[in-house]
Structures are given as C-alpha cells and as structure tokens.
Amino acid sequence: MSVSAQTGPAARPGRHRADVGRPVVIAVAAALAVAAVAKVTADGLVQPEVAVIFGALVALGELFRMVIPGNREVAPIAAAGALGYAMLTTVGPEPAGHSALQAIAVTAVGMLAGSLPHIAVGRAPRPDAMARRLLTVAVVAVAFRPLASLELGWTALLCLMTVTIVAACFLEVCVAALIRAEAVRARFGIALRDEMAAKMALCAAIGATAMLIVVATSVMGRAALLVFTAPILVTQFAFRRYAGIRATYLQTVRALSRVTEVGGYVEAGHSRRVSKLAVAMGRELGMSEGELLELEYAALMHDIGQLSLGDPIPGGATVLASPDERRRIAELGAEVIKETGVLDRVAYIVRRQADPYRSDPAGEASPEPPPPLASRIIKAANAYDDLVGDSSDRDRGAAVLDRLRAESTAEYDPTVVEALARVVERRARS
Amino acid sequence: MRGLPPAAWAYVSVVVALAAAAVATASFAELNVQVLAVLVALFLICDSASVKLNVESARVSLSYAASLASVVLLGPGGAALVGASAVVTGQRFFAPVKRLFNGAQFALSGYASGVVFQALGGGGFHPGRARWVEQIIGPFLGALVTFVAVNLLLMAGILLLSRQATVQELRRESGELVFVCLGYGMFGLLIAGLWDALGPLSAVLVLLPLFVARWALAQTHAQQQAHAATLAALCQAVETKDYYTRGHSERVSRGSVMIAKEIGMRPDRVEAIRYAGMLHDVGKLGVPTKVLQKAGALTEEEFAAIQLHPMRGLEIVREIGFLDEALAGIMHHHEKMNGRGYPMGLAGDEIPEFARVISVADAFDSMTSTRSYRAARTVEEAVEELRRGAGDHFDPVMVQAFLRALEREGWDPPGPVVLPEDDVVETTQQDHDDPSVPIKIAGS
Numbered sequence: 011m012s013v014s015a016q017t018g019p020a021a022r023p024g025r026h027r028a029d030v031g032r033p034v035v036i037a038v039a040a041a042l043a044v045a046a047v048a049k050v051t052a053d054g055l056v057q058p059e060v061a062v063i064f065g066a067l068v069a070l071g072e073l074f075r076m077v078i079p080g081n082r083e084v085a086p087i088a089a090a091g092a093l094g095y096a097m098l099t100t101v102g103p104e105p106a107g108h109s110a111l112q113a114i115a116v117t118a119v120g121m122l123a124g125s126l127p128h129i130a131v132g133r134a135p136r137p138d139a140m141a142r143r144l145l146t147v148a149v150v151a152v153a154f155r156p157l158a159s160l161e162l163g164w165t166a167l168l169c170l171m172t173v174t175i176v177a178a179c180f181l182e183v184c185v186a187a188l189i190r191a192e193a194v195r196a197r198f199g200i201a202l203r204d205e206m207a208a209k210m211a212l213c214a215a216i217g218a219t220a221m222l223i224v225v226a227t228s229v230m231g232r233a234a235l236l237v238f239t240a241p242i243l244v245t246q247f248a249f250r251r252y253a254g255i256r257a258t259y260l261q262t263v264r265a266l267s268r269v270t271e272v273g274g275y276v277e278a279g280h281s282r283r284v285s286k287l288a289v290a291m292g293r294e295l296g297m298s299e300g301e302l303l304e305l306e307y308a309a310l311m312h313d314i315g316q317l318s319l320g321d322p323i324p325g326g327a328t329v330l331a332s333p334d335e336r337r338r339i340a341e342l343g344a345e346v347i348k349e350t351g352v353l354d355r356v357a358y359i360v361r362r363q364a365d366p367y368r369s370d371p372a373g374e375a376s377p378e379p380p381p382p383l384a385s386r387i388i389k390a391a392n393a394y395d396d397l398v399g400d401s402s403d404r405d406r407g408a409a410v411l412d413r414l415r416a417e418s419t420a421e422y423d424p425t426v427v428e429a430l431a432r433v434v435e436r437r438a439r440s
Numbered sequence: 441m442r443g444l445p446p447a448a449w450a451y452v453s454v455v456v457a458l459a460a461a462a463v464a465t466a467s468f469a470e471l472n473v474q475v476l477a478v479l480v481a482l483f484l485i486c487d488s489a490s491v492k493l494n495v496e497s498a499r500v501s502l503s504y505a506a507s508l509a510s511v512v513l514l515g516p517g518g519a520a521l522v523g524a525s526a527v528v529t530g531q532r533f534f535a536p537v538k539r540l541f542n543g544a545q546f547a548l549s550g551y552a553s554g555v556v557f558q559a560l561g562g563g564g565f566h567p568g569r570a571r572w573v574e575q576i577i578g579p580f581l582g583a584l585v586t587f588v589a590v591n592l593l594l595m596a597g598i599l600l601l602s603r604q605a606t607v608q609e610l611r612r613e614s615g616e617l618v619f620v621c622l623g624y625g626m627f628g629l630l631i632a633g634l635w636d637a638l639g640p641l642s643a644v645l646v647l648l649p650l651f652v653a654r655w656a657l658a659q660t661h662a663q664q665q666a667h668a669a670t671l672a673a674l675c676q677a678v679e680t681k682d683y684y685t686r687g688h689s690e691r692v693s694r695g696s697v698m699i700a701k702e703i704g705m706r707p708d709r710v711e712a713i714r715y716a717g718m719l720h721d722v723g724k725l726g727v728p729t730k731v732l733q734k735a736g737a738l739t740e741e742e743f744a745a746i747q748l749h750p751m752r753g754l755e756i757v758r759e760i761g762f763l764d765e766a767l768a769g770i771m772h773h774h775e776k777m778n779g780r781g782y783p784m785g786l787a788g789d790e791i792p793e794f795a796r797v798i799s800v801a802d803a804f805d806s807m808t809s810t811r812s813y814r815a816a817r818t819v820e821e822a823v824e825e826l827r828r829g830a831g832d833h834f835d836p837v838m839v840q841a842f843l844r845a846l847e848r849e850g851w852d853p854p855g856p857v858v859l860p861e862d863d864v865v866e867t868t869q870q871d872h873d874d875p876s877v878p879i880k881i882a883g884s
Contacts, residue, residue, distance in 0.1 A: 164637055211656070215649035222634070222645045229637050233574065238630060241649035244623070248653035248660070255663040258762050262667060265759045266674045266722070272752055273725035317677050317725075346680075349673035352666040 029192040032138050035185055039141030042148055043118035050115040056108045060101050063232060065120040067091035067239065072124025072140075078249055079256045080208050080299055082186070083139040086249070088124065089146070089216045090242045092117040093178075094223030094235075096151035097171055099158045102231035106158060113151035118144055138189055146182040150174050168221060175217040183209055195436075196293050204299040215245045260306075267310035275316040279400055285309035287391040287433065288384075294429040295383065305384045308359035312388050315343030315360075329396040336364040359384040363392070367423045386423040390414060390430050393422070404438055444537070448601035452541050455594060459544035462551040463524060466517030476518055478640045480525045482506040486647070487526060502650055504587075504621055507550050508628025509643070511583050512576070513635055515563065516554025523550035545594040552590045557583035576629070584625045588618060624650075675718045678725055682732070682868050683857050684811055685721075691854070693717030695801025695842065698849060702841035703797075709765065713794055716766030720773050720798050723753025735813075735869040737880040746872050746879065747782040750774060769794025773802060774872070776833045796835040800826065800842050803834070806873035808853040813869060814877065819851055825876050833875060 055061050071088025078084055096113040098106040108116075121144065125135045153174050162170070186209075187202040196204075219242040226234040267281040288309040292302050316339055331339070344361035347353050362381035367389075381389075397410045411431050418424040444452075486502035503526070510522040523546030527539050557563065562579025592614065599605040627646050634642035675689040696717035700710045724732075727749050731742045738746070754771045757763055763770075772786060772795035779787030807822040817825075823843060830836040870879055 164641075168638075168641065211652045215652040218645045218648035222630075222642075225634055225637055225642075225645070226630075229634060234633070240626065240630065241646055241653075245649045245653040245656070248656035252656045252660045252663070255660050255667060258760070259663055259667045259670070261760050261762075262671055263674075265757055266671070268756050269674070269678055269722055269725050272723070272756055274728075311674075314674070314677055318680055346673055346677040349676060350666070350669040352669055 031185070031188045031192050035145070035189065036137045036141045039144045039148075042114060043144060046111045046115035047118060049111050056112060057101065057104075057106065060098075060106065060232065061095075061108065061112065061116050063235060064091055064095040065116045065123070067235070068095075068117055068120025069124035072121050073127055074246065075124075076246070076250050076253060078208065078212070078253045080204065082205075082208060083136050084209075084212060084249075085124075085143060086212060086216050086219075086242050086246050087239060088121065089143060090219035090223065090239065092120070092143070092147040093150055093175065093216065093220035094227070096147050097154045097158065097174070097220065097224050098227060099167065099224060100228045102228070108155075110148075110151040110155040113155065114144070114148050117147045142182055142185055142189075145185065146178045149178045149181055153177075164225065167224075171221050171224065172217070175213075175220065179209075179213040179217065183213075194293055195290075197296050200296055200298055208299070212245070212249065215242060219245075263307055263310050267314070270313045270316055273317065275319070276313050277399060280395060281310050281313060283400065284312065284388065284391045284395050287395065287430070288387050290433040291387050291391060291426065291429045292384070294432055295387070295425070297383070301384065304356050304359065305387065307353065307356045308363070308384055309388050309391065311343065311347060311356070312360055312363055312392060313339070313343065314346050315339040315341065317346070318342040329393045333364070333366075340364040358382070359388065361385075363388045365389075366421045367418070368420055383423075383426075386426045387429075390422050390426045394430060394434075402438075407434055407438070444602055448598065451597055451601050452537060452544075455548065455597075456540060456544040459520070459524065459547040459551075462548060463517070463520050466520060466551065468517050471514060471518050475513055475635075476510075476521060478643075479506055479510045479514065479518075479522050482640070482643050482647075483510070483522050483525055484528070502624055502627070502647060502654070503546075504624040505627035505631060505647065505650070506643070507546065508553070508580075508584060508587060508625045509631040509635070510628075511550060511554045511557050511587070512562065512580065512628065512632035514554075515558065516551045519550030519554040520547040523547035541598060545591065545598075548594065549587050549591040553583040553587035556586040576633075580629050584622060584628075588621045588625060592618065592621065671715060671718060675722065678722055684809065684868055684871070687854055688805055688809065688873075689718045689721060691805045692720060692798065692801045695804060695851075696797050698845040699797045699800060699838055699841045702845045703837065712763065712766045713769065713797060715763060716769040716794055717798055717801060719753065719757050719763075719766070720770050720802065721749070721753065722756050723749035723751065723770075726752035732868045732870050737882040738870065739882055743879060743881050746870070747774075749872070750783055765792070765794055768792035769798050771795070773798040775799070777835055778832050781833075791835075796838050800834050800838045802873050803829070803875045804842065804851075806871055807876055808851070810854070810857045811868075811871050811874065811877075816853060816856070817876070819846070819853065829875055 068088045068091045071085050071091055074087060075083055075085035092113075095108075095116060096110070098108070100106055121140055125140070128135060154171070157167075157170055183205045184202065187198060187205040190196065190205065191198045191201040194201075219239065222238050222241065223235060226238040264282070264285075267285075270276045270281065271278050285306050289302055289306050292305045297305065319339070319342075340361055340363050344357040347357040347360055359382060362385035365378075365381045365385065367380070367386060393414060394407075394410055397413070398407050401407075411427070411434065414422050414427050414430070415424075418427045483503050483506035486506050507519060507523055511519045514522070524543045526546045527543030557579050560579035560582045562576055562583065596605075596610050596614075599610065600607065627650065630646045631643045634645075638645070672690065676686075679685050679688060693714050694717070696713045697710055700713045705713070727745050731738065731745055734742065750771050750773060754767060757770060758767060769792060772781075772784065772791055775781035775784065775786045775791045775795055777788055777791070777796075779785050804822050804826060807817045807825055808819060810816040823846070826834060826839050826842070830839040871877070872879060
C-alpha cells in the first residue's frame with residue numbers, strides 16, 4: 011500500500027500530517043555519512059588495517075541482510091560488526107585510536123559496498139532501514155569513543171557498553187516505529203510496542219556479539235574477529251528460516267483462500283480485497299501486529315464455510331443471504347479452521363463474523379459476549395465488498411457506506427463503520 | 441523403558457562402568473573447583489533447553505559448547521565430571537536409566553575428548569596469550585571431532601539396541617546432526633578463549649545469540665507444524681462436499697511420500713511431494729458439481745471441464761513459493777506414459793517426476809475407495825490394475841517402488857462410505873481418478 015507524501019487538502023489538519031520522519035532520518039544519516047567520509051579522507055585513516063577488516067565485515071553483513079516478519083529489514087552481522095568497531099578498546103596490545111567519525115565513515119562505506127551487489131541484481135535498497143542502522147552506530151560511537159581510551163577494567167567497560175547499546179537500540183526502535191506509524195497510518199504507541207516485540211531478541215543477540223568482538227579483538231588481536239562473529243551467524247541463520255516459514259504460511263493461506271473463488275462461491279478477488287480492507291481498518295482502530303495477523307487470516311478464510319454448501323449462493327454475496335444462512339456459513343467455516351488445531355482464535359473470529367453488533371437492542375443480557383472487534387471488522391468489510399465489489403465508483407461506495415451507517419448500532423458497530431469510511435476515503439484520494 | 445531388551449541393558453551397564461572407571465582414574469590435582477562449578481551449572485542450563493531440529497527425534501542442545509569449553513579449561517577429568525552432571529539434568533520426563541546413560545555417555549565423550557586434546561598438545565597453551573587461537577585450533581578440532589564421534593556413536597548404539605531407530609534412519613539423519621553438533625561444539629573454544637578476561641561472562645556473551653537462535657528455531661518449528669496443519673485442514677475442506685472422496689488428498693499424499701522415500705528422494709523433495717499430493721485435486725472445485733454428479737456418459741464439454749482441473753489447481757497454488765517443483769506435479773498428475781493423458785499430453789520422461797509419483801498413488805487410492813457406482817476394490821485387485829497399467833499409463837519404476845513400500849508398510853484403505861440419512865443427498869457419479877472405469881464420453 012503506498013500512501014503519497016503529499017496528503018489531502020489543508021482543510022483537515024491533524025489527520026493527514028505530511029510524512030516527515032522518513033525523509034528527515036535519511037537526510038540526517040546521509041549528511042552524517044558524507045561529513046564523516048570527508049573528514050576521514052582529509053585526515054587519513056587511523057590503523058587502516060583494522061578499519062578495512064571491520065569495513066569488510068560490515069559489507070559482508072549488508073550483503074546478507076534479510077527481512078524478518080513484519081517486513082522489517084535487518085542486517086545482524088553488519089550491525090554487530092559496526093557496533094563492535096564503534097566500541098573497540100584495543101587491538102591486541104595496541105590501543106584503538108580511531109575517532110567516532112572514523113567509525114561512522116567505515117560503517118557507511120561498508121554499508122554502501124555491501125549494497126552494491128543488491129543493486130546490481132535489481133533489489134532496491136531501503137534507504138530508511140540503512141539510515142537507521144547508521145544512526146544507531148553513530149550514537150554508540152559518539153557516546154563510547156571517549157570512554158574507550160580510559161583503560162577501565164572489563165567489568166566496568168561491559169557495563170558501559172551494555173548501557174550504550176540498550177540506549178542506542180531503543181532509539182533505533184523509536185525511529186523505526188515513527189517511520190512505520192507514518193507509512194501504515196498506525197498509532198505511534200502501538201507501532202513502538204510492535205517494533206520492540208519484533209526486534210528485542212535480535213537486538214540482544216547483536217549487542218552481545220558486538221561486545222564479544224570488542225573483548226576478543228582486545229585479548230587475541232585481529233585474527234579472533236572473524237571467529238567471534240560465529241554466534242551471530244547462527245542467529246542470522248535461524249531468523250532467516252523463521253522469516254521464511256512465516257512468509258510461506260501467509261502465502262499458503264492467501265492462495266488457498268482463493269478456492270472459494272475457483273469454486274464459483276464468491277466473486278473473484280473477494281477474499282483478498284476483504285482482507286486488505288479489514289487490515290487497514292484494524293490498523294485504524296489501533297490493533298497490534300499479532301492481532302492484525304489473526305485478522306488477516308480470518309478475513310482471508312471468512313467464506314471458507316461456503317465450501318460445505320451444496321450450491322453456491324447467488325452471486326456469492328453473503329450479505330444478501332438470510333441471517334440464519336450467514337450464521338451457518340460462519341459456523342461451518344469456523345469448524346474447518348478449528349480442524350487445524352492451531353488457529354483457535356482465528357476460528358472464533360470467523361464464527362462470530364455473522365453476529366449482529368448488538369443481539370438485542372433492548373440491552374438485556376445476551377447469552378454470548380458481544381462479537382470480538384476482529385469479527386465486527388470482517389462483518390463490515392465483507393458487506394462493503396459484497397455490495398461494491400472491485401468497482402472504484404465513488405458514488406456507489408458512498409451509497410453503500412450510508413446503508414451500513416443506517417444499519418449500524420444494531421447490525422454494524424458504528425466505530426468500525428467510521429473506520430471503514432476513513433479507509434475508503436483515503437484510498438479514493440491516493 | 442520397561443521394555444528395554446537385555447542387550448540394551450548390558451550396553452548401558454558397560455557404558456556406565458567405563459564412565460565410572462574414567463572418572464575414578466582421572467587425576468584431579470590441578471582441578472579448579474570454581475571453574476568446574478560454573479561450567480557444570482552452564483552445562484545443566486544448556487542441556488535443559490535443547491532444541492528440536494527438523495530431524496524428528498533429534499534434539500540438540502548447546503551443552504556441547506559447555507562440554508568443549510570444559511575440555512579446554514579443565515582437562516579430561518574435569519570434562520568427564522561436567523559430562524556426568526547430565527545425570528541430574530532438568531529433563532524430568534527422562535526415566536532414571538536414561539539419565540544414567542546420558543550422564544555416562546557425556547562423561548565418556550568428555551574424557552576421550554580431553555585425552556585427545558592433551559595428546560595433541562593442547563594443554564600447553566594458555567588462553568589470553570597472543571596467537572592462542574592459531575596454536576590451539578589444531579588440538580581443539582581433534583578434541584571436537586572425538587567428542588562428537590564418541591557422543592553420537594554411543595547414542596546410536598542405545599537407539600539401535602533399544603530398537604528406537606533403524607540403521608537406515610540413523611544414516612539418513614546423521615548428516616545434519618553431525619554438522620550441527622560440530623558447530624555447537626566450536627562455541628566451546630570461544631568460551632574458553634575469553635574465560636581469562638571475562639570468566640563466566642564470556643559464556644553469557646557467546647551463548648546469548650545462540651539462545652536467541654534457539655528461540656527462533658523453536659518458533660520456526662511451531663510455525664511449520666501450524667502450516668502443515670492448516671494446509672491439511674483446508675484441503676479437507678475442499679473435499680468435504682463429496683462423501684466418496686473424503687480423505688483422498690491425505691491418502692494420496694501418504695502414498696506419494698511412500699514412493700518418494702522408496703526411490704530415495706532428498707528429504708526436502710519428499711516434503712514438497714507431501715504437499716503436492718495433498719493439493720493435487722484442489723482444482724476440482726472448479727468443476728461444476730452437476731458434472732461430477734451426472735450419471736452415465738459425459739458430453740465433450742463436460743469432460744473438458746474435468747480435464748481442466750489440474751490447471752485450475754495450479755492457478756490456486758501457483759503463488760505458494762515453496763512448492764516450485766510440486767507445481768509441475770499438480771499440473772501433470774493426469775498425464776499418461778503413452779502420451780494420452782491430460783492436460784498437455786506429455787509422454788514418458790517428459791512427465792515431471794513428481795507427477796509420475798502422484799499419478800500412481802492417486803489411481804491406487806481411487807480404486808481402493810468406495811465409489812457410488814461400485815464397491816471398493818481390494819488392495820490385491822488394485823495392485824493388479826497398477827501392474828497392468830505400468831508402462832502404458834504409469835511409470836513402471838514408480839509402480840514397482842510403490843508395491844515394495846506397500847509390502848513393507850501396508851495400506852489403510854478408507855472405510856465404507858456412510859451417507860447421511862436423508863435420501864435427498866446427491867452423490868458424485870464420476871471419478872476422473874479411476875483407471876479401471878474410465879469416464880465415458882457420449883458419441884466417442
């Protein structure tokens with residue numbers, strides 16, 4: 011989903027602020043890199059051999075960067091190497107005399123070098139992710155370089171390193187959350203929480219390896235450097251597999267949700283459109299990443315119960331079916347999903363998708379708790395797509411929204427319908 | 441463990457006796473008790489958090505790193521003591537005899553490895569000196585290989601004697617296992633190398649990234665299970681409408697895997713064919729129900745709709761990236777060796793291997809299941825039919841492989857079909873998979 015930086019008319023301030031975070035972060039990082047490289051070129055490299063070895067490690071790490079769940083680009087090996095260089099105390103018996111600017115310059119050059127092969131094969135780099143990585147290294151370098159020459163004991167140094175790394179990682183996560191919140195229109199607090207949950211383990215592994223590199227290089231000299239990147243290699247390998255299976259899982263559910271279309275039960279593209287709409291609405295309503303993933307699965311499979319029907323219902327639009335029939339399809343679908351044994355919450359969402367927002371307007375205690383937010387979202391998104399289809403006619407969309415609004419308070423949740431309206435409006439504009 | 445055979449008991453006793461002898465005869469004069477205590481603690485922590493690999497039944501723990509560190513830091517006697525502490529490991533579901541054996545085999549591995557390390561001259565160098573890594577790497581590698589070899593051989597012995605695994609299984613699984621064990625063992629060197637500077641903290645720094653990796657691998661494993669379960673459930677949903685073909689996908693998947701293993705496919709391809717078998721008929725949803733329910737001969741158009749189902753299936757699953765080779769299997773599972781199949785009319789070797797495998801399992805399951813127009817055939821009758829079709833319809837290599845696997849593993853044909861009480865239920869009258877009753881086309 012692309013959201014353009016030039017947002018709508020100024021008539022609605024506050025809602026559509028311009029996306030400033032991303033360009034600012036990239037500009038700052040670029041300026042810093044240029045300044046550092048210029049200064050180092052003018053003054054010459056201190057301990058050039060060490061600089062080259064670390065630069066090569068960063069380049070190698072960038073070459074093997076990867077995307078972890080949530081579409082986040084990370085480069086654990088490069089990050090560990092660069093942080094290690096930023097905190098280096100001695101190389102064997104020799105003190106490490108490089109400045110913070112040199113650490114930044116070496117990292118920047120290494121990152122660029124490692125990105126070239128990616129560009130050569132046509133994979134576009136993500137400047138914001140690279141900028142974030144460079145800024146993290148810069149923060150650590152500026153904070154730690156003055157301390158490195160103090161000749162403290164290992165225990166004190168390790169404590170200082172831990173503090174510096176934790177602070178830098180937190181800053182990185184904040185910046186990442188800010189950029190993400192702007193890009194997908196999520197709330198900052200929720201984006202921050204998601205970002206921390208997704209990156210905490212990896213940050214710990216990177217930090218530990220960076221410290222390991224510092225100590226090993228100090229005790230054993232340069233040769234140890236490559237040996238001591240081994241732990242982070244294992245981490246990288248494991249995360250790559252994890253990211254792979256997560257992507258595959260989603261792919262499978264996306265693909266198989268299309269069986270209802272091939273079977274003629276629903277219109278072509280219905281499941282995919284409903285899931286996109288539902289996820290955008292869920293984000294609008296402040297759902298976290300874990301909840302959004304469940305919502306997406308449920309939305310993709312919300313019509314799977316129709317497979318148990320003898321004949322497709324006319325046009326496949328469940329919104330036109332009788333309430334009992336809708337509920338039966340929901341029940342059947344939930345049964346199918348329950349079979350997996352692992353998607354119980356998704357099954358529950360699917361089961362409750364047909365239930366009205368308020369079962370009895372009189373307000374008497376109903377036997378079941380109200381349907382969960384995800385079910386209410388799918389109900390509205392499904393109704394909208396059943397009635398509008400893939401038409402981009404704005405009047406038709408507006409008419410359908412009016413109809414849903416008229417039925418809200420009993421059938422549809424009013425806040426959900428309003429979220430739908432905002433998503434639809436934003437789409438029409440971009 | 442009550443059913444442990446006498447040979448296994450004898451084996452356990454010998455290993456335990458050897459380990460006890462090793463510990464008893466070792467010299468502990470220079471043993472640093474503090475280091476020993478820390479390493480034992482580390483070993484136990486690592487051992488109680490083992491990680492499951494893709495390989496079933498193989499659990500690998502980071503305790504290898506602690507053991508190898510103790511080989512370098514403590515020598516043979518200390519390494520044996522650290523290994524022996526596996527007796528009290530936190531894996532509480534282990535029976536006492538299993539724990540005893542575990543402790544003994546770790547102690548023996550540690551001792552042997554320590555002896556090799558010293559014999560190669562590893563004891564003469566001290567960590568913290570310049571060029572330590574270069575000097576110690578030779579003896580360390582010797583010790584590492586010894587440790588992994590002794591450890592895995594002792595384990596293989598007990599698995600074979602207690603009949604928990606066959607030689608074949610062990611050989612197949614040992615490749616990845618050896619690699620992972622050697623890798624984990626290497627980290628012992630890193631811990632030992634920084635011990636002088638950091639003490640136990642070096643273990644924390646080395647193992648933290650590995651524990652993160654362990655977490656990620658555990659997540660991967662859980663996701664893989666979830667993925668397989670979801671795929672199976674969705675396939676089941678596709679066939680739920682047809683009382684006669686329920687469970688067909690699952691059984692074709694099983695049959696395909698049997699053939700694939702028999703002809704020695706690589707494990708990752710076996711995995712792929714498992715999914716291909718499961719998904720081979722998803723395109724059937726695109727065939728109008730009334731065509732499948734029609735009794736008697738079909739018109740040309742109706743038969744064309746049936747012939748299209750492999751393509752429709754491909755259309756659905758094409759975007760699932762991991763399937764790659766499996767896609768070809770799904771698309772061509774109705775080709776015949778003589779070139780008269782569909783949708784492309786490929787012949788002989790032009791038909792992808794996956795498709796030739798699935799084709800056999802598909803036909804076999806169809807014949808051994810009940811259909812509305814006939815009762816289920818016996819396994820013998822179906823085998824006869826496969827033999828008859830070998831060469832013309834089926835690839836003889838695959839048929840032979842299937843028959844061999846069938847003889848060994850047997851086959852569970854589906855039970856008789858129970859139709860719901862009300863007699864309005866409409867049933868399928870056409871089965872495109874059944875080679876013994878080809879679909880009749882009007883006018884041909």
